[in-house]
Each structure stands twice: as C-alpha cells, then as structure tokens.
Amino acid sequence: MLRVALPLVALTICCAGAFAQSSHRLSVPNVADDTPIQIRVAYIEFSRFPTISRETLSRLIDASTNVAKDKFGIEIRISELVILNADAVAKRMREMPEQITINELSRSYTLGSSKISLKHVLEMPDSIEQCLRNNGIPLKKLVSFVQLPEEKNFTYQELAEYLTAVAVKRYELIANDSASDGLPVVGGTPYNEWKMWQVLGYSNLPYEVVITNQPILSIERDHCSIHALLRGGLSIGGTTYSKKSKFGTYALFSIFPFVAENKGFLELNRGKKFTASEIGEYAGAYLVHEYGHMLFHLGHPFARDECVMNPAPDLNVRAWWASRSRGKCPIGSSPQMIPGAAQLSRIEYENSNKMLNPDP
Numbered sequence: 001m002l003r004v005a006l007p008l009v010a011l012t013i014c015c016a017g018a019f020a021q022s023s024h025r026l027s028v029p030n031v032a033d034d035t036p037i038q039i040r041v042a043y044i045e046f047s048r049f050p051t052i053s054r055e056t057l058s059r060l061i062d063a064s065t066n067v068a069k070d071k072f073g074i075e076i077r078i079s080e081l082v083i084l085n086a087d088a089v090a091k092r093m094r095e096m097p098e099q100i101t102i103n104e105l106s107r108s109y110t111l112g113s114s115k116i117s118l119k120h121v122l123e124m125p126d127s128i129e130q131c132l133r134n135n136g137i138p139l140k141k142l143v144s145f146v147q148l149p150e151e152k153n154f155t156y157q158e159l160a161e162y163l164t165a166v167a168v169k170r171y172e173l174i175a176n177d178s179a180s181d182g183l184p185v186v187g188g189t190p191y192n193e194w195k196m197w198q199v200l201g202y203s204n205l206p207y208e209v210v211i212t213n214q215p216i217l218s219i220e221r222d223h224c225s226i227h228a229l230l231r232g233g234l235s236i237g238g239t240t241y242s243k244k245s246k247f248g249t250y251a252l253f254s255i256f257p258f259v260a261e262n263k264g265f266l267e268l269n270r271g272k273k274f275t276a277s278e279i280g281e282y283a284g285a286y287l288v289h290e291y292g293h294m295l296f297h298l299g300h301p302f303a304r305d306e307c308v309m310n311p312a313p314d315l316n317v318r319a320w321w322a323s324r325s326r327g328k329c330p331i332g333s334s335p336q337m338i339p340g341a342a343q344l345s346r347i348e349y350e351n352s353n354k355m356l357n358p359d360p
C-alpha cells in the first residue's frame with residue numbers, strides 16, 4: 001500500500017502552534033544501472049504480537065525477490081538483514097524534534113485510543129470526501145474497488161460516508177482485541193500509528209525495507225488510503241520518505257495481517273489462518289507491491305486484478321495473490337503503472353530543516 005504523506009503541490013499548512021510545512025516531490029530512483037539492487041532489511045519485532053521464525057522470514061524475503069524478478073524483471077539482493085526490537089524504534093524517535101512528532105501524530109483520528117471519539121467520527125466523512133476528490137482516481141474506479149453496486153451512482157459524499165462507517169467499525173474491532181500481554185492492541189504507545197513510522201523515515205534509519213510484526217492500525221485526517229479504510233485503518237505496508245535509504249524512501253511492511261489470530265482480526269479476515277509456508281509466500285508477494293512503490297514510484301492500478309500494484313481491498317491476501325500470480329502487468333501498461341505515478345513527497349518544516357535533516 002502507498003501512503004502519500006501530503007498532497008504533492010507545494011502547500012503550507014499551519015496547525016495550532018505547529019511548524020509551517022511544505023511538501024516536495026521525490027524523484028524516481030535510477031535502478032537500471034544498479035544490478036543486482038542491494039537492499040538493507042530490518043525486521044523489528046514487538047513482543048506484544050505474534051512473530052515468525054527466522055526461517056519463515058528468510059522464506060518471505062526469498063519469495064519477494066523471486067516475485068520481483070518475475071513481475072518487474074529486477075534482481076534484488078539483500079545485503080544486510082538485522083533483527084531489532086521496539087527499543088530501536090524508540091531510540092530513533094528520540095532523535096526527532098518532539099514538536100514535529102506531535103505535530104504529525106495530531107493528524108490521527110485514532111491516536112492512543114482503541115475507540116474513535118464521536119467528534120472525530122463526525123469529522124471523518126468530510127475529510128475523506130475531500131481527500132478522495134483530490135487523489136485523481138475516477139469515482140467509478142473507486143466505487144468498483146470498494147465493490148459497491150456501480151449502478152447506484154454513488155457520490156463522493158456517499159462513498160466517504162460508507163468508508164467512515166466501515167473504517168470506524170473495523171478499527172474498533174481490531175484495536176480492542178487483546179495483544180499477548182492481555183491489553184488492547186492499541187493503547188499506550190504510538191507504534192500502531194502510520195504517522196509515527198512516517199516520522200521515523202526522517203531519522204537516521206539506515207534500511208531500505210523495514211518489516212515488523214507490529215500492526216499499523218490508524219486513520220488520519222490528511223490522507224485516505226481507500227484500501228486501508230476498508231480494513232479499518234490496518235495497513236499491510238507503506239512507502240514513505242527516508243533520509244537514509246539510498247532510494248529516498250523506505251518500505252514499511254507489517255506481517256501482522258498474516259500472523260494475527262485475534263478474534264476481531266479473524267472476523268475481518270474471513271476466519272482464515274495462514275501456515276508458515278503461506279505466510280512466506282503471500283507476505284513475500286505482497287512485499288513486492290512496496291518494492292514497486294519504492295523503486296519505481298508506481299501507483300495503484302485499481303480494477304486491474306492482474307497487478308501486484310493493485311492493493312487488496314480486504315485482508316483476503318490468498319485471493320489477492322491467486323489473481324496476481326497468474327497475471328501480467330508490465331511497467332508502463334497503464335497510467336498508474338508509469339514510474340512516478342505515485343508522486344511520493346518529502347515534508348519540509350520551515351525553520352526546522354536542520355532538525356529534520358541533521359547531518360549524519
């Protein structure tokens with residue numbers, strides 16, 4: 001999945017007491033001369049959530065390189081693989097100016113709570129509608145992706161209201177499940193927040209790919225990943241600016257959707273559990289979706305079931321891969337498959353660039 005930090009056009013947003021900020025387009029990396037493409041990977045393991053064996057992790061990575069070769073014709077080599085824990089994330093986040101982290105996290109509707117406040121529920125349709133209108137995807141394709149009956153001629157407003165209702169219900173279903181310590185999945189830390197992982201890219205994080213078993217479960221007022229909303233704000237992955245990645249972005253990938261066995265999650269995921277072998281196969285294939293964002297800045301060709309860049313609308317990754325594994329979807333074969341379509345960007349905070357981009 002792709003999480004674009006902010007609209008591309010340079011803009012200035014001022015939040016209460018926050019930094020003025022603007023966003024700047026990132027250029028597509030030139031990987032043609034970089035063969036094999038060397039990638040550094042970190043697996044960040046959180047003790048509160050199910051994990052995978054090192055063997056399954058290797059299987060996942062091997063599957064990703066095989067699928068990347070098949071779908072994109074590229075050779076990827078993992079030059080470094082490290083295992084980290086929550087302390088490593090906390091250390092990196094401490095490098096960031098606290099005000100910037102707070103500023104970004106303040107855009108979350110879900111921050112720190114397994115229940116979304118009524119105030120935020122009432123705000124969500126308008127912000128989702130505005131975001132849907134701005135993202136350049138035709139309404140008809142969005143309705144088709146959501147699998148609503150097209151003949152009803154849904155408006156943006158009706159679609160936004162539908163997405164709000166689904167997102168809130170499913171968010172609370174997953175967020176209120178118990179983690180291994182008996183406490184709710186969400187609460188007490190910002191690790192579930194996409195915004196926290198976005199800010200992490202501005203720290204000295206020296207990896208192109210970060211895999212974690214932490215659920216990335218959050219809903220924000222300034223962007224609308226339609227597939228994440230359909231899953232209650234649960235992301236499988238995200239590609240965002242990274243100061244230390246040699247490609248300018250890093251791919252975040254959560255295996256939580258593949259390993260979770262919580263009641264709420266399984267209800268959303270149609271009750272199916274994956275074997276270790278399936279985790280390696282499906283998660284590895286889905287990681288290639290993030291490679292497509294990171295290496296080519298590809299977008300989302302909604303309604304093309306043969307494309308790995310078409311995200312899973314729900315968490316039925318088995319069905320997602322069944323159609324993608326058979327299909328051909330070459331780079332350049334549709335507007336969203338043209339390099340640069342994703343329009344990835346980097347935020348700059350006025351008067352604070354030195355803090356956001358400190359020298360190594």
Ligand SMILES: [Zn+2]
Nearest residue numbers: 001002289311
């Ligand atoms: Zn994506």
